[in-house]
Amino acid sequence: MFETIAIVGATGAVGRIIRQLLEEREFPYRNIRFLASKRSAGTSITFKGEDFLVEEMTPDVFEGIDLAIGSTPDETAKEFCPWAVERGCVVVDESGYWRMEPKVPLVVPEVNPEAIEGHQGLISSPNCSTTQMVVAMKPLHDFGRIRRVVVSTYQATSGAGVKGQEDLKAGTRAFLAGEDYQYQAFKHPIAFNLVPQIGSPKHQGYTSEEMKMVHETHKIFGDDSIRVCPTCIRVPVDNCHSESILVETDKKITVAQARELFAATPGIKVVDDLDSGKYPMPAQCDGDDAVFVGRIREDLSSDNGLAFWCVSDNLRKGAATNAVQIAELLVKSQAAV
Numbered sequence: 001m002f003e004t005i006a007i008v009g010a011t012g013a014v015g016r017i018i019r020q021l022l023e024e025r026e027f028p029y030r031n032i033r034f035l036a037s038k039r040s041a042g043t044s045i046t047f048k049g050e051d052f053l054v055e056e057m058t059p060d061v062f063e064g065i066d067l068a069i070g071s072t073p074d075e076t077a078k079e080f081c082p083w084a085v086e087r088g089c090v091v092v093d094e095s096g097y098w099r100m101e102p103k104v105p106l107v108v109p110e111v112n113p114e115a116i117e118g119h120q121g122l123i124s125s126p127n128c129s130t131t132q133m134v135v136a137m138k139p140l141h142d143f144g145r146i147r148r149v150v151v152s153t154y155q156a157t158s159g160a161g162v163k164g165q166e167d168l169k170a171g172t173r174a175f176l177a178g179e180d181y182q183y184q185a186f187k188h189p190i191a192f193n194l195v196p197q198i199g200s201p202k203h204q205g206y207t208s209e210e211m212k213m214v215h216e217t218h219k220i221f222g223d224d225s226i227r228v229c230p231t232c233i234r235v236p237v238d239n240c241h242s243e244s245i246l247v248e249t250d251k252k253i254t255v256a257q258a259r260e261l262f263a264a265t266p267g268i269k270v271v272d273d274l275d276s277g278k279y280p281m282p283a284q285c286d287g288d289d290a291v292f293v294g295r296i297r298e299d300l301s302s303d304n305g306l307a308f309w310c311v312s313d314n315l316r317k318g319a320a321t322n323a324v325q326i327a328e329l330l331v332k333s334q335a336a337v
């Protein structure tokens with residue numbers, strides 16, 4: 001057990017879910033602290049029925065903290081992770097800043113739990129769009145070796161944090177009232193629209209979000225030969241990312257086999273009955289820790305292709321749940337020492 005734990009970015013969209021999860025999953029600790037920026041320092045957070053003051057994150061605040069789960073912007077994580085690690089604190093970081101550092105394990109517990117072994121104080125959790133995709137890919141890859149993935153994402157506004165969620169609600173109200181609205185998290189209106197750009201231009205016409213899906217998939221599977229072609233789209237959905245995924249495998253996987261493989265995998269729920277109008281949808285997956293798959297069908301345009309639809313709560317499995325699962329793995333590995 002870690003004696004003193006902290007949530008860094010405790011006031012954010014992901015931080016709020018981490019608080020819920022630590023409570024729901026009875027994560028073990030003796031003391032808990034809640035850190036955020038100067039803006040929220042001094043406000044209060046109720047946790048397990050008790051009020052806690054939010055503290056400003058500074059280098060020295062990490063003295064005496066044994067485990068920190070961080071969900072802050074990249075630039076904040078760039079600063080605070082070394083502060084924490086130098087003071088003997090183990091960090092599970094949600095940001096994108098450290099994920100591709102060779103010495104930092106990038107972990108999805110259903111896919112590569114062994115990667116935490118030998119960590120050097122810092123473990124990263126992947127981007128939300130990558131996490132749900134690799135969970136769904138894992139049983140197919142183990143069975144038939146995936147050589148190519150074509151994925152289009154339909155990403156919710158909560159992926160851009162609290163401000164993204166506020167933008168969808170306030171932007172929609174303003175649109176319906178015929179008023180102007182100044183978006184905070186998005187550079188184009190998201191109400192009654194969708195935006196085919198998440199992140200900045202990065203590589204040969206692909207965005208930073210898209211290239212995360214390529215590089216993180218390679219790192220998590222330890223296989224750079226998997227070819228990934230992503231298109232990431234922001235859609236006017238409050239929470240839960242959806243993905244249309246086409247995989248091509250070395251060994252053919254039939255629809256029946258895929259359904260069985262998905263159903264046998266912890267962390268995946270199959271909702272797949274087109275005739276009765278049953279498939280995963282964001283409104284129904286909201287608040288669930290699972291990765292949902294449905295619309296499973298053979299690719300009509302290739303021999304070994306399988307297409308499916310995948311939905312998951314990006315604030316939960318895409319972020320907070322994955323981080324808390326990593327923290328649970330760390331507790332287990334301590335117990336095993």
Ligand SMILES: NC(=O)c1ccc[n+]([C@@H]2O[C@H](COP(=O)([O-])OP(=O)(O)OC[C@H]3O[C@@H](n4cnc5c(N)ncnc54)[C@H](OP(=O)(O)O)[C@@H]3O)[C@@H](O)[C@H]2O)c1
Pocket residue numbers: 008009010011012013014015035036037038039040041057071072073074076094095096126127128158159160161162163314315318319
């Ligand atoms: N949202 C998702 O679906 C998702 C999924 C996977 C990963 N992530 C990653 O998780 C991180 C957090 O995302 P989010 O959606 O929760 O964002 P958010 O709602 O904007 O929350 C950001 C949090 O970081 C804190 N923070 C900002 N600047 C800080 C500073 N200088 N010092 C200390 N704390 C600071 C904020 O505190 P204040 O309240 O004081 O500003 C807030 O608690 C990001 O790196 C994001 O890429 C998000």
